Amino acid sequence: MRKGESVELNITGVNGASHPFVIEGLGVRGEVTKGNTTTVRFKVDKKGTYPIRCLTHADIHSNGPMVGYIVVL
Template sequence: MSKVFIVSKRQIQLFIVVAVLIVFTGVYLSWDGSKEVDGQPSEPRIFQIVTVEYKSQTADGKEHEMYRWDPGQIVVQKDELTELHISGVSGASHPFVIEGLGIKGEVLKGKTTVVRFTAKKEGTYPILCLTHTDMRHGGPMVGYITVD
């Protein structure tokens, strides 16, 4: 004796709807909305630095000028994409080097020099103005980049 199953059109439609719901539920539960990143930010961290001049007069009338970077120290993270926007506010020209990072450039009065780098080693790196190196030349004009 054989058994015969009769399947109605309505049962087939219900089976299809249940199967589709099961598939969508499986896809939804396994969906991972996170994105893989490469560890490097796409936008740099920007620091604004300006050249500053201080003038003073001694009791005997002698005038002294001192130059500095302001702020005098910034802190960045190792492997962080960094951008310095150095604006020339005081002094005609400030050629500079950033020791240890292999960077050199020049800041002119009224202009902004942009320096982009990624520091690979922790430490403190001086920004040295090559014009204002000692007291006789209105310096030392030195700032520091600390890499943590």
């Protein structure tokens, strides 16, 4: 995405009961549950890479890390 753009992110849960998540640096939180679509909306005014991390599957001990990245150009 480009800085200054408004974004709607739709995430659908496929496996696992619950995935509470944060988008670091943006103050965005949500939770994805199996079979449901979670929508978050945000706008980013600064270029950078923002990790989206599942708090349940944070590291190798919890079958993670479950992580993605939002890149703002």
